[in-house]
Amino acid sequence: MCSSGLLLNFGHADPPIRMTRVLLNGVEAHAGLAAVDAYLGATQEAPGKNPVYGGAHVIEDLLLGRRITLEAFSQGTDCYPRKEIITSFTLEELNQAILLNPRNSYQCYNAAVNGSTRAIHTYMGKLLPSFANLTYSGAGELSPLPNDPGYRTIGLGTRIFLGGGIGYVLGPGTQHNPASRFGTLMVKGELRGMNSRFLRAAFFPGYGVSLFVGIGIPIPILDAEMAQATGISDDELFTDAIDYSSPRRDKPVVGRFSYRELKSGRVKLKGKTVPASSMSSLPMAREVAQSLKKLISQGGFLLTSPVETLPTSSPTLSLQERPLPEGSRQSTTAQGLWNEAQCIRCGQCIGVCPGKVFSFNPSGVFEVDPSRCLKCGLCLDLCPLGALHPEVIR
Structure with missing residues (x-):
């Protein structure tokens, strides 16, 4: 699935660095999380002449035990003085490597034609x-x-069952749309326990990088209603064929x-018989099901009840093109020493x-007495929310 990725924590170097740009085997990961955390999107591609390699391949390489090159950069700060580090690591040398997928396991998906x-x-x-020809995705029943x-x-x-290991549902995935039979899942799991047989990097020529993810979910037969639901067959599951040539x-x-x-x-389409092929592997889907069944029967996988079930209704909005709002202007009026609202x-x-000037009274109430201000300017660059605007005597 395209909407997949890996959350990594590298640990702190010495001297430490607050990573603001991170490259893993040349593939950029999002570093706007914390000093040494990064999120690597599966579809992120290596720049330049190697578009067939991307985030999914880095994830697979990690799982296969290969060493990954890390390049990290920063502007440097007082507490994180380092500005650059180039090193390498393996999966076992990370504090955390969590497969964190915002949207997987579609309930249904359109077939595609041209x-x-x-x-x-x-x-x-x-x-x-x-x-x-026609292509489709999903394992049907x-x-x-x-x-x-x-x-x-x-x-x-x-x-x-996630990628050959244990994972968990976090809730509905992005674009969860049960009204249209397009429910989705957000899932997570520790990469260290996974198996590269069920987590494979892919490159679609003319499109880009993606990741094949094996997911299996045990569904307990609670009553006759659940027995009927899980007895659904491929004859009862339908999907639309969409013309992907439309822009x-x-x-x-x-x-x-x-x-x-x-x-x-x-299938018969437009008066002729055309080949229909699956984008996801039906043999692997069966293997996932059998692997999960074996884990459960051996006691290696215990079922859990959801803390909160997926929503059965959810709005799905489309991005609209609108005029850009005018930029807000900074107030030129005096704000005083302390902006209470901020x-x-x-x-x-x-x-x-x-x-x-600032104190907590015996009742724990924050108090400000501007008359005590010495105009020294020590608080001028202090407040992370910009609530202080002292007058400074130079």
Whole structure:
């Protein structure tokens, strides 16, 4: 799935550095988290001449025990004086390496076709012109969410099989849209316990990098209603075929097929029979199911009840193009020494101010006495929320 990634903590170097830019094997990770934390998106690509390598490949390389090059940069601060570090690490040398996927395991997904006169390259693979082939995703009756469409057993805290290891559902994934049968999951798991057989980097020519993720969810048969839900078959699961050659968000629907038809390998489309192929591996889906079954039967995987089930309704909004708002202007009026509305009463200023302008009274109430200000300027660059505006005598 494209919406996947890895949260890493490298530990502190000596001298320490507050990483503001991080490259892993040349692939940029988001460093705007903390001093030595970074989030590596699976679809982030290496710049320049190596677009076939990206974040997903770094994740797979880590899992395979390979050493990863780390380049980190900073402007330097008093408490983090270092400005650059170039080193290498393996998975075992990280404090944390958490697979954290904002959107996985779609309940259903559209099939893809191409009605144009040229071949196109998409995240649904290569689509031949004139509706000459069809691709689809998902395991149909083996997919988790169609087997529990009311989300009775799946939600926050549900233990799952993730990438060959143990993971958990964090809640609904981004773009969760149960009304359209497009429910999704946000999931996490420790990378160290995973297996590269169930977590594979991929490159789609003409599109980019992605990551194949093996997910299995145990669904307990609580009652007759759950038995009926989990008895769903490929004959009962349908999806629309969408023309991906349309450059618009809302693309034309040109057909509708059951997963039984899709898995047969051929469908009738526009008056002709065309090949239908899966973007996800059905043999691997069966292997995931069998692996999870074996873990449960051996006592290595205990089922958990969700703390909170997935929402059965959720708005899905589209990005709209609107005029940019005018930039707000800084007030030119005097703000005084202390902006009460901006202040969170943390008390940092108490330890710096020699005039004792700021204090907590015996009842724990934060008090300010501007008349005690010495105009020394020690608090001028102190407040992280910009609540102090002292007059300074030079």
